[in-house]
Amino acid sequence: MRRKRVRCPLVPTANRILSSHPISPRFKTLVCVAGVFRGDESCTSVTMRHWNHVWHRLKPSPDAVRGLERMKKNYVLATLSNGNVSLLVEMAKNAGLPWDAVLSAELFHHFKPDREVYLGAADLLAYKPAEVMMVAAHPGRSAGGASLWLRTGFVARPLENGPGKEPAAVVGFPADVSERDFLELAEKLG
Secondary structure, eight states: OOOOOOOOOHHHHHHHHHHHSOHHHHHHHHHHHHHHHHTOOOOOHHHHHHHHTTGGGOOOOTTHHHHHHHHHTTSOOEEEESSOHHHHHHHHHHHTOOOSEEEEGGGGTSOTTSHHHHHHHHHHTTOOGGGOEEEESSTTTTHHHHTTTOEEEEEOOTTTTOTTSOOOOSTTOOOSEEESSHHHHHHHHO
């Protein structure tokens, strides 16, 4: 079947789904929406479940767990994602991620980069925005937090843009701290 070249408006679609459905089914709906935009309208429950759970099976980069464990000695570590809480908990258990807290945009009924997500996360942890650092592996991802006075960090991921593509450069990324991996970030932060 020939694929349609349609720009998929997932963020507006996701916001519409979030406002009208419980959070968990939203990912299932988005997988089907993406399938329809690809020209694959046969979104079966088996296909949907398989793709919906890809996120649950992700493996961390080799440096991630060791770097996070080193930082955990001196800092409160929390994930903040647009993924739902159950997904983030399962990912953390599967990957051995040492979070002190698992925070989701789901808790604030908004998606990043909405300010309610960043400010709500800082508030739940009883920190002022300036006391929080958002660390991202994607250039620009922590910009939403930076605009709210959160500190920003960048950790380069060699495969972030896909195999055979140039990774985002550490130099030139507008962050308070930019490092090549989580071990270097842990060393830098102390």
